[in-house]
Amino acid sequence: xxxxxxxxxxxxxxxxxxxxxxxxxxxxxxxxxxxxxxxxxxxxxxxxxxxxxxxxxxxxxxxxxxxxxxxxxxxxxxxxxxxxxxxxxxxxxxxxxxxxxxxxxxxxxxxxxxxxxxxxxxxxxxxxxxxxxxxxxxxxxxxxxxxxxxxxxxxxxxxxxxxxxxxxxxxxxxxxxxxxxxxxxxxxxxxxxxxxxxxxxxxxxxxxxxxxxxxxxxxxxxxxxxxxxxxxxxxxxxxxxxxxxxxxxxxx
Amino acid sequence: xxxxxxxxxxxxxxxxxxxxxxxxxxxxxxxxxxxxxxxxxxxxxxxxxxxxxxxxxxxxxx
Numbered sequence: 125x126x127x128x129x130x131x132x133x134x135x136x137x138x139x140x141x142x143x144x145x146x147x148x149x150x151x152x153x154x155x156x157x158x159x160x161x162x163x164x165x166x167x168x169x170x171x172x173x174x175x176x177x178x179x180x181x182x183x184x185x186x187x188x189x190x191x192x193x194x195x196x197x198x199x200x201x202x203x204x205x206x207x208x209x210x211x212x213x214x215x216x217x218x219x220x221x222x223x224x225x226x227x228x229x230x231x232x233x234x235x236x237x238x239x240x241x242x243x244x245x246x247x248x249x250x251x252x253x254x255x256x257x258x259x260x261x262x263x264x265x266x267x268x269x270x271x272x273x274x275x276x277x278x279x280x281x282x283x284x285x286x287x288x289x290x291x292x293x294x295x296x297x298x299x300x301x302x303x304x305x306x307x308x309x310x311x312x313x314x315x316x317x318x319x320x321x322x323x324x325x326x327x328x329x330x331x332x333x334x335x336x337x338x339x340x341x342x343x344x345x346x347x348x349x350x351x352x353x354x355x356x357x358x359x360x361x362x363x364x365x366x367x368x369x370x371x372x373x374x375x376x
Numbered sequence: 377x378x379x380x381x382x383x384x385x386x387x388x389x390x391x392x393x394x395x396x397x398x399x400x401x402x403x404x405x406x407x408x409x410x411x412x413x414x415x416x417x418x419x420x421x422x423x424x425x426x427x428x429x430x431x432x433x434x435x436x437x438x
Contacts, residue, residue, distance in 0.1 A: 191384075215380065226418060243381045246420040253388040253412075253421035283391075 134272055137335030146272040147248075151222055153329045154198075158224040160324045161199050162232070167319060168330075173201075176368050180265060180294045181205045183361070183372055189213040190260040195249050195281060196220055196267025200229035202294075204238045206263070212241060217254075219247040249277040257286040265294040269340045278353035285375040291355060293346065296337040297369035300362060308367070312337065343369050377414060388421050395435060402427070406435050 133140040136149050157164060165173050180202065186192055188211040194203045197218040206216045218233075220226045226246055233239050247253050249264065249271050262281045271277045281291050299308050312334040320330025341349060343360050346369070350358045355373025362369050382396055387405035394403040394412070402411040403419055410426040412419060420426075429435070 217381070217384075221422070223415075223418075223420070227416070230418075243378060244418045245381075245385070246415075246418055246422060246425075247388065248422055251388040251423070253386055253419070254384050255386045255391065258384040 135336070135339045137332040138339065139335075143272060147221070150270045153332055154222045155224045156326050156329050157320075157324050158199075158222070158228050161225070161228070162201075164320070164323055164330075167323065168316060172364060176294060176363050176370070177201055177205065177265060179361070179363060180263065180292050180370050181209065183370060184209075184261050184263065184290065184292055186210060186214075186261050191258065192216045193252075193254070193259045193262045193281075193284060194218050195247075195252070195262060195264040195277075196270070197263075197265070198222075198225045198229060198267070200233045200238075200242075202263055202265050203229070203242055204233055204236060206261075207233075207238045207242050210241060215241050215243065217243045217245055217259075219245045219249075219252070221246065221248050250280055251276075252280045252284050254284045256283055257289075258284050260286060260289050261292070262289070263292040263294070265292075266296070268293055268295050268346075269336050274341075275349060275353065278350060278355070282354045282375055287375055290372055290374045291350070293350070293371040295346070295369065295371075296340060296367065297346070297362070298342040298366050300366035304365065343371075346371055377417075377419075381419075385419060385421070389423060395437070397436075404429070404435055409435075 131142045134143045134146050136146055186209045190210050192206045197203050198220055200218055203216050203218040218229055226244055230244055250273050262285055268274055316334050317327040317331045321327040347358050350373045356376050358373035360369050360371040385394055390407050392407050394405055396403055401414040404411045409429040412421050412426045
C-alpha cells in the first residue's frame with residue numbers, strides 16, 4: 125500500500141495493519157492451517173476444546189426444531205453438536221468467510237454422517253446475509269477474535285436473532301490464575317509456534333494465534349461490547365481459569 | 377439450492393430479498409445490482425466476490 129496514506133489501523137496479533145488488510149491476512153492464516161486445523165486444536169488444548177464447546181452447547185439451551193446459525197463455524201465442531209440437538213425439524217447454518225475452512229467443514233460433517241439439517245454459507249460476520257429475526261440461536265466460537273470490526277459483527281448477529289434468541293460467544297479470554305501466567309506465556313509464545321512449525325510447518329500462523337488472544341477484549345470488555353450492540357442479560361462463565369470464556373446475551 | 381435456506385438468505389449489504397437464478401447458479405440483489413455466486417452448492421455472500429450487473433442486464437421478478 126502507498127506510504128503515508130491515511131488509513132485506520134487494526135490489530136493483527138501484536139502488529140498493526142490497515143483495516144482493509146486484516147481480513148486477507150487472517151484468510152491466509154486459515155488457508156494455511158485448514159487441513160490440520162482439527163488436529164492442531166486437539167494438540168494445542170490437550171483435547172480440552174471439546175469440553176469448552178460442549179459447555180457452550182449446554183448453555184445454548186437449543187431445542188428440537190430450532191434454527192441455529194454457527195458464525196465463523198470453520199470445520200463444524202459446534203455445528204455437528206447443534207445439528208444433533210435441533211433434530212430433523214430444525215436447521216443449522218454453518219457460515220464462515222473462508223472457503224477452505226467451509227469446504228473442510230462440509231466434508232468432515234458428511235464423513236460423520238451429519239448433514240441433512242445443515243446448510244453452508246460463505247459470509248462475513250460483519251455483514252451477515254440473512255433476514256432479520258431469522259435464528260433462535262447464534263454462536264461464534266473462536267471466531268470473534270479474527271473479525272476486523274467486532275462491534276459490527278455483534279450488531280449483525282443481533283439483527284438476525286429473533287426476539288428471545290440468544291448469542292453465544294466462546295473465545296479465549298484472560299487467565300485469572302496469576303501464578304500460572306508465566307507458564308501460560310511460555311506455552312503461548314514458545315510451545316505453540318513450535319508446535320505449529322512441527323505440525324503444519326507454519327510457526328507464524330500460531331504466533332498470530334497466541335498474539336491475537338492477548339489483544340482480544342477481556343471478559344468485562346466483551347460483556348460491555350455485547351451490551352452496546354443491544355444484547356441484554358449478558359453473562360459470562362470462565363472456563364479453564366479464564367483461558368477461555370463463554371459469553372451469552374439475549375435479544376428481547 | 378434449498379428452498380428453506382433461500383427463504384432466510386438476504387443481501388449482505390441492503391438485507392433485501394434475493395432472486396435465485398438456477399441456470400446461472402447465482403443469487404441476485406435487485407437493489408444493489410449484485411449477483412452472488414453459488415459455488416459447489418455454497419452461496420458466496422461476499423460483496424467482493426459478487427458480479428456487478430451491467431446496466432442493461434434485466435433482472436427477473438423474485
